[in-house]
Amino acid sequence: MNNIEQTLSIIKPDAVERNLTDEIKKIFTNNNLNIKESKKIHITKDEASEFYKVHQSKPFYNDLCAYLSSGPIVVMILEGQNAVLANRKLMGATNPKEAEEKTIRKLYGISIDKNSVHGSDSTENAKKEIEFFFKN
Numbered sequence: 001m002n003n004i005e006q007t008l009s010i011i012k013p014d015a016v017e018r019n020l021t022d023e024i025k026k027i028f029t030n031n032n033l034n035i036k037e038s039k040k041i042h043i044t045k046d047e048a049s050e051f052y053k054v055h056q057s058k059p060f061y062n063d064l065c066a067y068l069s070s071g072p073i074v075v076m077i078l079e080g081q082n083a084v085l086a087n088r089k090l091m092g093a094t095n096p097k098e099a100e101e102k103t104i105r106k107l108y109g110i111s112i113d114k115n116s117v118h119g120s121d122s123t124e125n126a127k128k129e130i131e132f133f134f135k136n
């Protein structure tokens, strides 16, 4: 069935600073996820806290927000067939040690916090996250 979706992807500071942006983008485009929008930005800790507020009760929340705002990131709108799930599969498990071979986190992730990429986990959150970074 035809189910073209959009999802939000972020290349996190650990991967941007290691110049992995183009390699990661190639993984998306080689797997039929088109990059509709892309911008390199450096967000504040307050913005990161807003973006990750679903995690506000978690013990790692403060470090996570500090980390996402610690350096430039690349935010992208990916579009393609079942894009939300397709992106999650390409990313691999949250902990790079548990991620499958050839996934982005297995290839490039350093640790559970420096795991190179973010991806929306549902179509509903994808809409919210795209709106967060690409309102007008």
Ligand code: UDP
Residues within 6 Å of the ligand: 055, 060, 064, 093, 094, 112, 113, 114, 115, 117, 118, 119, 121
């Ligand atoms: N995270 C962390 N420690 C943990 C779990 C998660 O630092 O024990 C970070 C990690 O960078 C992860 C992000 O918090 O990507 C969001 O967590 P989530 O469970 O939503 O994982 P994801 O959807 O990114 O796979």
Ligand code: MG
Residues within 6 Å of the ligand: 119, 121
């Ligand atoms: Mg998540």
